[in-house]
Amino acid sequence: xxxxxxxxxxxxxxxxxxxxxxxxxxxxxxxxxxxxxxxxxxxxxxxxxxxxxxxxxxxxxxxxxxxxxxxxxxxxxxxxxxxxxxxxxxxxxxxxxx
Numbered sequence: 545x546x547x548x549x550x551x552x553x554x555x556x557x558x559x560x561x562x563x564x565x566x567x568x569x570x571x572x573x574x575x576x577x578x579x580x581x582x583x584x585x586x587x588x589x590x591x592x593x594x595x596x597x598x599x600x601x602x603x604x605x606x607x608x609x610x611x612x613x614x615x616x617x618x619x620x621x622x623x624x625x626x627x628x629x630x631x632x633x634x635x636x637x638x639x640x641x642x
Contacts, residue, residue: 553589555600559593562590565585569583
């Protein structure tokens with residue numbers, strides 16, 4: 545199968561091609577030179593997938609609502625934790641599973 549240019553390869557196509565490469569390499573019937581070529585193609589595809597995932601993560605936005613109940617967009621921060629809602633009428637309780 546001819547190698548596609550990585551510029552116009554979608555994430556899904558890259559993953560599909562990686563699966564084909566792994567299957568062919570695990571089959572054990574490829575000559576050494578072809579196996580090396582497939583390995584190199586696979587490493588390029590893995591890098592492409594990692595770049596596309598990183599770009600997708602940067603584009604993720606969290607929609608929240610402000611006090612006037614209008615949508616407000618905030619950038620995704622993977623290090624932030626989801627805020628816990630605190631009920632003012634109930635005191636915090638200790639929870640024990642055991």
